Amino acid sequence: MELRKAGLKIKNFDNIKNWIASVIGAGLRSAMPVLTYPGLSFTGGKVRDIVTRSEVQYKCIKVLAEKYPAVARVMAMDLSVEAEAFGAHIDFNDDEIPSIKERLIHDSLMINKLEVPGIGEARTSEFLKAAKLAAENISDKPVFGCMIGPFSLAGRLFDISEMMILTLMDPENSHILIEKCTRFLKEYALAFKKCGLEGIFIAEPAAGLLSAGMCGEFSSAFVREIVDYVQDDGFMVVLHNCGNTGELVESMALTGAKGLHFGNAVDMMEILSKAPSDRLVFGNIDPVGIIKNSRPDRIKSEVKNLLKKTAGYSNFVLSSGCDIPYGTPEENIDAFFEALEEYNMK
């Protein structure tokens, strides 16, 4: 099947505002899976190459853009890049996204002494080079950069469990740390924008572990600062949260992000009923249990069921609940898009 020909014909968008309107008004369902690492099966190379070499990351995005009719592309999700820029030590692995080896900061004194790094530190420069290559060479659909959210970054620097405790025991220093993370992320998002991308995908997984109230205080308020700093008619923010409750929707919507992306722990119908209709809402096929580890017929069935259930919501965009991992069989990704096409052909 020539999947490339099967997708939506939303092309030559003049700005992201109109692109959003065209997706909502297309009359056909569209998809934007978080898909980069499986591109390695076409380009060769290892996960380590994607996260350390800009040209490898770009080639993966490009080859997937040519093969699959996604309505937009998302750059590689590696949530260690920003912590490394702050000085965290990273554990690299050929086949897996890098991990943080140990916490960088241990107490309030270190929080207050922490310096905000400049853009270009550590591997941020490689990610920005990849962004520039993608912006220059992929022109038919929007390309979104990808970065961690402020609360999740604070958790990476301070240790996520300790950060959770800090929010309750010492909210003042929690705010100081998250504010420093936000200051860096605002400039990092702006750098992606200056590369010519159409948006930024902010992954804020740790906020999904908080109550709605705490999510608002320790995540959404800071994400809002990033949104206000970079989002306009030419550049959008997509905010990802993989919490397990629909209660977070309101808090996420208050950030002003034009796109809201959800993990597979939630019921998309509950989410869509609560989300503003002028925002694009993305979700939420299980990237591991279904897309990586199931057979193509099961994937097709899950995708079609989700599309059928959400048919009343024109602002819904089919996606994976999170990053589709390296090693996902090509036929499984084919099945994801084939199901979309078959649904649209009905």
Add this chain to the structure above:
Amino acid sequence: MEALLEKIAYCVEFGKINKNAPYPPDMKGQEGADELTKQAIEQGIGANDILGKGLIKGMEKVGIKFRENKVFVPQVLMSAKAMSTAMEHLKPFFQSGDVKRKGIFIIGTVAGDLHDIGKNLVSMMIEGNGWEVVDLGTDVKTDKFIEMIKERSASFVGLSALLTTTMVNMEKTVREIKAQIPGINVLIGGAPVNDEFRTQIGADFYSPDPQGAVEYLNKYVT
């Protein structure tokens, strides 16, 4: 006696560690699980009652509230801290044999995986329900699991994984543990894991939340 034990349970449920702890704000300046447990021992309340009717009761309530999305990870961590602080006072009773745990549970994140929040939550909830937990940490090799299960004669082991690549290691670890220790009961958990995967790799139990693991283990308590 009952009133004091109820207070201890309340402090654990709401994460009140001690008098100096600023959390929760509406209990500021009040005594916490630390002081109240000490008082209970001084008043001659049995350690078994302090554990069962105070600490464990508080943690059970937290586990249920967590499953029902009434509290979230930060609150659970505070409850676990309150519990562990109080448990320090009970250590001598465990050492003397006056108080017995429900059993031994070995836990760790599998080889290649450095993530620990899920493991920590499960570990805290199980310990908080009266089990002795041996936490081997992260990036634990199969040999280490096997060595510790044999050394402690444990009947239950929990494996955690967050990464899709380490799910593969989880499978190898389960199969090796089962081959060397046929009677062992293996529990698995982690964001990418589900019950289908559990069946596929031959593990005994999967739960999407810590309380599920607690309830599973407690079925084996006679």
